[in-house]
Every structure is written in structure tokens, then in C-alpha cells.
Amino acid sequence: MTFRWIYLPPLLIYLSAGVSGLTSIVGIFFLKDYLNLSAAFIASIGFWAGIPWALKMPFGFLVDKYWEKKNYLVLLGAVIIFISILIMFFLVTNRVMMEEIFSSEKWFIISSILTPVGYVIQDVVADAMTVEAVETNKTRNNKTIASKRDEHLLLQLYGRFSIIFGSLLVGLLNVYAFSGIKNMEKTEILQAYSNIYFLALFI
Numbered sequence: 001m002t003f004r005w006i007y008l009p010p011l012l013i014y015l016s017a018g019v020s021g022l023t024s025i026v027g028i029f030f031l032k033d034y035l036n037l038s039a040a041f042i043a044s045i046g047f048w049a050g051i052p053w054a055l056k057m058p059f060g061f062l063v064d065k066y067w068e069k070k071n072y073l074v075l076l077g078a079v080i081i082f083i084s085i086l087i088m089f090f091l092v093t094n095r096v097m098m099e100e101i102f103s104s105e106k107w108f109i110i111s112s113i114l115t116p117v118g119y120v121i122q123d124v125v126a127d128a129m130t131v132e133a134v135e136t137n138k139t140r141n142n143k144t145i146a147s148k149r150d151e152h153l154l155l156q157l158y159g160r161f162s163i164i165f166g167s168l169l170v171g172l173l174n175v176y177a178f179s180g181i182k183n184m185e186k187t188e189i190l191q192a193y194s195n196i197y198f199l200a201l202f203i
Contacts, residue, residue: 006133007155013074013126014159016203018166020119023085023200041105045112052116059124073125080118082201087111089197092190130155173199 052059063073088111090098098107134151174196184192 004133007130007158010126010129010133010155011158011162013122013129014162015166017119017123017126018163018168019170019200019203020081020115021167021170023088023196045109048109049112049116052113052120056120056124059120060128063121063124063128067128070125070129074122077118077121077125080114080121082118084111084114084118085197085200087114089194089201092194092197126159130159 063070066073087098087107091104091107091111095104098104102110130152133155134148
């Protein structure tokens, strides 16, 4: 069974999901050294950030209902993620300007909740796209139930590899970006943080 180009769109979404960990390490340092938030406060943020994933099934219903507009749903998820990362980028590069509107803590909460919302929307669409990629009209009549099942399994395997590959890239980029961080000045550390967030914006 060979790779088909119709597999590429959902695999790219899975790849971006793997790369989503790019800012996780930065976020940990940011919380500890920049915002000085308590462990209880961070735990509460984690609870609220997990709610969108718990609502994945209702999101799936909406995606099925508006499937003809799936490209807009992927774009919506990307815009939400972009906004959440942009908030963090400006918190690092221009904290004073951001705090004229809200406190850093409030901005961080907004960003932390927006991020999973965007990824859940994209993940639900990607899952549905993998089914569509196998069950295309052109090939449906030529496939046995067993061959379609094998193709579903193969595509899911490709998806897992995409996520793992994205995570591997994240690890390598963070090692490169934060090598020698102990010897950096505070301004240099913030510059390293902002570079990571800028790269995440691009992705």
C-alpha cells in the first residue's frame, strides 16, 4: 500500500500538533522566572486548559455538521493558535505595553485556554479527513473491507509518525536555542524565548 497525496493535509495538521510542544519548555521557564506564579495557580490553569480536549466529541459533531467548510475550520483553529502564541510573544518582547491592557497573569490565562481550543478544532478535522482520504468516491468500489481497514491503520500510523517527528524537531530546536542558557544575560534569555515564539508563529 503506497502513500497517496490525499494523506498529506491531515498529516501536516498532525505534524503541527507534534510541534505544538515547541513553546512548552519556554512556557515553564516563563512561569518560573518571569511571572513567578504559584504551583496552585499553574495547576488551576492546567485544569481549564484541559476542558477543550474533554469537549472533543461536541467539536466533532460541529465538524461533521459543517464538513463542507472544513478548510475554514482548519483556518479557524490556526488563527486561534496564532493569537495565543502572539499574546505570549508580546508578553516576552513588550510586557509593559501588554500590561497596560491586562496583567501578565490574565494574558497568560487567555493564551493557555486559546491554545487547546485551536488544536482541538484542528485535531477533530484531521481525524475526519483521514477517514475521508480512505473512503473517497473514486476508490470506494474497488476496495474490500479488509483493504480499507488496512489503509485506515496505515494512515493512523503515518499520523503517529508525523506527531513523533514534530516532537523530535521540537527537542532538537530547544536544545539548539537554549544551549549555554546558564551563561546568558536576562536580555539574551528573553531574546531566545521570543525567537522560539516567533518560530511557533511561523509554523
